[in-house]
Every structure is written in structure tokens, then in C-alpha cells.
Amino acid sequence: KHILVIPGDGIGPEVTTWGKAVLEEIGKQGGHEFTFDEALMGHAAIEATGNPLPDETLEKAKASDAILFGAIGHIKYDNDPSAKVRPEQGLLKIRKELGLYANLRPIMLFDELLDASSLKPEVLRGTDILFFRELTGDVYFGEKKRSEDRNSASDLMIYHRYEVERIAHKAFEAARARSKRLCSVDKANVLEASRLWREVVQELAKQYPDVETEHMFIDNAAMQLVKNPKKFDVVLTANLFGDILTDEASQIAGSMGMLASASVGDGTGFFEPIHGSAHDIAGQDKANPLASILSVALMLEISFGLKEEAKKITDAIDKALKAGYRTGDIADAHTDKAKILGTTAMG
């Protein structure tokens, strides 16, 4: 299997180093042959080529069996709303070009980290959520306009039936294989795009009579996720709502540094931590590499069907956490100071 590594920006390179190292070790132990290539995207690519997604990167991506990505973004652009070229354009474009319409974000809870969250352990215990976030539609990709006098700006929030159908099928199938509960999140009391979303999900639900389907408004979902996260199992939602809800849900797992994601669709799968580029700690050996390593576990399971190898990884992480090892983001007042590790040691 040929893997393209795209380290990206900020802490991206540090954390993907360890994702890749784990893949190599899995290859060695299990007799699998993984070959690697590397490519630029985001701020790193803008600096080198002026383009956040160089053609070469896209070609390499299409030719690979899976992609391991780090993180994207730079504070320089965040504070310059009028910048024409932005790192994020690279990520959005590769999602679109590779047809990565389904972003899977599992919210896994390591028992050892129950206390690292700001939520009470009794609220968290037993939580296990799998988000299906639509990734190539919505207000992210609808037409963007700025009036000539620059005094009005708009983005079109738009969905097409087929876009909702294809991700809904994936989510229903996952629900079928899990606890048979699906919650679709929208804002159908206000938005026409959400009303189409709800109509389509209601229709498809008839094909999955064994799955209990619920519809919830996004404002209520954002609230329930804090109040009682256990009530969710498979959550299906649009691009923008998924962006917000999954970041919020990261606090269930104690830290964004623990959450991996898989983007799949028409072709090559794309695996990345859900955390950002975190420039404030970049290059300081402080970032938590576990989200990148867990992204590799998702790659093994989803792209290569290597379930046992994926489990080896989560077991190893579990063991490290049980032994008391923590990176700064998941340490708490009770953590043995000597066991607070940097990126390299944790990797």
C-alpha cells in the first residue's frame, strides 16, 4: 500500500511523523509493505509554490492508496479577512477533488481520560459517538459573493438530494452495524436546505426500518451534547453543523489531541486529526501525537480492512495511558509530573 503523507502546517509535521512511524512499525510486525511519499498543502505549500494545493500534491494524492494529513492554517491569514489565497483553500479543494463527501469522526473515550474532561465523569462514562459530517457541500462550497462596494458579503448554503442520500446511506449502514440508532441534525424549522435534508433522511429511513431514526435541531443538539452525550450514537449532519458539533464533542474525549477523523467517498481515503495547526505550540515538542496515531488506526481499518492492526494501536495507546503517561493537553492535577511527556516521547 502506498501512503501519501501531507504534514501541512503548524504542529502537523510533528504529529504526522509519529503517525507514519506507527504505520512503519505495524508494517514490520505484520509483514505488510507500506511505501511513503510526501507532499505540500496549506500555508507550507503557499510559501513554497504560491498555491495552497499544488497540482503535484493532487496528482500524488490521487495515485495513493491512502493519505495521512497533519493540520492546516496560519494565524497570519486568520487576521487578514481580505487575503485572496488562504491555507484552508487547499484542504477544501482536496476534499472536493477526491470526492471525500463523508467525514467520520468517532468520539472514543479512553477510561483513563475520564477526568481530563471539563464534563463530569458520570456524564461521560459510556459515551461512544460516531459522527458522519457531510464534507463537500453546504455553505462551504456554495457560491461566495462580495458586492462591488464590498459592503455586502454572502455564501450560498445549498444541498442537492444526491449529496444527502449518499452520506445518509453510509450513516444508516454504520448505525445498522452499531446500536441501530441514528440522529440526524439540521435546522429544518428555519432553513430550506435543512428541510430538504430532513425530507431525504425521512425517506431513506424507510429502507432501514431496523434503525431508530431521530431528527434534532442543531441548537438543541449542541445543548444535548453537553447535557447528556450518552444519548447519541450515530450522528448525521451537514458540513457546517458537523464542523461545530464535532469540535464541541472533542471535549468529551478530554482533548482535541485525542480525536482522529476519516474522510471517505469516491476514491482514496484521507485521514487526519481533528485538531488544527496550533501554531502557538508548534516546533516545541508539546503537541499530542495520539490523534495522528489514531488516524492511522482508522486508515488501517477503513482503507485497508486491517482491523486487528488497528486494534493493536488503540490497545497500545490504552496501555500508555493506563501506565499514567500523558501529553500536556490531557494531563490533570493528579498526573505524575514525571509522566507528562512531549510529542517524541509519547510517539
Next chain:
Amino acid sequence: KHILVIPGDGIGPEVTTWGKAVLEEIGKQGGHEFTFDEALMGHAAIEATGNPLPDETLEKAKASDAILFGAIGHIKYDNDPSAKVRPEQGLLKIRKELGLYANLRPIMLFDELLDASSLKPEVLRGTDILFFRELTGDVYFGEKKRSEDRNSASDLMIYHRYEVERIAHKAFEAARARSKRLCSVDKANVLEASRLWREVVQELAKQYPDVETEHMFIDNAAMQLVKNPKKFDVVLTANLFGDILTDEASQIAGSMGMLASASVGDGTGFFEPIHGSAHDIAGQDKANPLASILSVALMLEISFGLKEEAKKITDAIDKALKAGYRTGDIADAHTDKAKILGTTAMG
């Protein structure tokens, strides 16, 4: 002062009964004269007139000095995405017609309720946030379209400079009067409407050099609000993001049943709990009336400048909570069963 009461749907009538009763009592004790009228909106208005916002309601609203509103919505419409007439249209229309562009949602924490939240008390303690949610623009009011074959649907997310300016000024002024910190939330790394939002806020910030202004992406804000709510003071955001963030933030206060909101702008102020119609408990004397009563406190302070009277109300609530009284939504395992009250008793 002449107050229009719009009880609305579900638990709306039960809770506004107590908001109104408290106003009458305040009037009696302080020698203020409050007169009342009542009008229909939402599902209740559709049932009676076919129109979620009858002209008569709008006329009465414009002629009043303040409006006390209950709740809106009905499950019947939620599960019928193709319904043409919907209760929520009444609320959206009155917001637009009265020019209620600024929705203030204070997240107040009663010490006694620290344990009612799913968040750890040490995370919560000291939290005091004032949200400014823009209320008459965004994807809520942009053009809605459905293709002829009904297979595509869209909503235009649009902002105009003046819309951002007028609410930003209000938020900056509030920040100036509080702890001089303002956090503006957007998604400027993806959305053009957010980039205009950020540009305008950056410009206005120069007029408030004494206020420390920060910009945050909505996904990050949804996360930080759970992780460390204390870091926020005044939060300024768009209509849709504000809808999501404030519902999420309700968990800081222990329950949606404790949160009031004030919508202000060009004319008459509009005061309402942030909770919904909760049809599942309607008519059962179970709803928490404190959000409606706190809405009255906001009315006294904001529309009538009666600060002391407003404080009388929050003091009285504090006293009831200190004495151990709770409605079901804010009770916990430690609550004396005999002190769990219904709507009437708590009112």
C-alpha cells in the same frame, strides 16, 4: 408602561403567567403602573387565524412599551419539512418587523445551581457571559430557494456592513461597561460573510481601544465554551452561530429553564426565555418559570431602566434557590424531594 404578553405555544402560556404575575407584584410594591394586553403568535395563532403572526398582534406589539413572549413551535411541523406555514415564521417575522437586531443572552450562574450542570463546578465557577447574537440577518433571512424538481434547496447566508456595525457597537459598549473584553465569533477561514463580519469588527475595534478584542472561529468557540467557559465575557456573533452557541451555553447555567433573553433594536424591546415550547411537558405544571421571570427582570432593566426592581427579582430567585427549592430540570440527586416544585409553586 403598557406590556404586550404573547404566551405562544407549548409551555409558553404557563411560564408567561408567572412572568406577568411578577411584573404585577413589582408594580404594586414600587408604585409603577403596568397595563397588559395579550396576543397570539406561532402555532396558537395558526390554529386561530391561519397566520403565525396576525396583523393584530403586530399592531399591538408596535403600540406597546415592551413585549413578554413565551415560546414557539410544535412537533407537528418539525416532522413535516414541506409545511408551508410554520409557527417559527411568526417569531422570525416579528423580529424583523420590530427591528430587533440585537439579541442579548446573559449566561448567569446561580451559585446554588453549580451542581446541576453536567460541567464540573470548578470549570463553571465564576462564569459570567453576555452574548450578543445578531437577530435579523444571516442565513435566517437570506433568500430561500427550492429547485422546481425539488431536488436542490438553498438559503443565502448574507450580511451587510450596517448590520454588523450596529450590533457590534452595542457589544463593544457593553464590553466597555463590563470587563472590557470582547470575543467576536465567525468562520472567516471559510465564509465570505464571516470575512466581512471580521473586517467590520476589526475596524470598529479601533474606536474602542480600551476593549480587548479577540476573534475566534465558531468551531473553536463551541469547544472552548465547554472546556473553559470562564475565558469568555462579551461574545458577539451572527444569527446562526449565536443560536447554536447560546443553547450550548445554557448548560453552564444548569438548564435552559434558567436563561432569559432580551431582543432590542429600533423600537419596542422583546423579552423571552431561550427555551422552546417543550410540548412533552406542556400543561403539566412541570415547566420552570424562572426563565420567564428573569426575562421580566431584563425588561425592567433594559426597557424601563428599573435596575433596582430587576435586582429584587434576581435576589428573590436566589433566595428560593438557597432555600433548596427546585423545579425538575434543575434538581439533582442531592435535592430534597419535598422541595421539587411545579410551575405554580415555583412561580
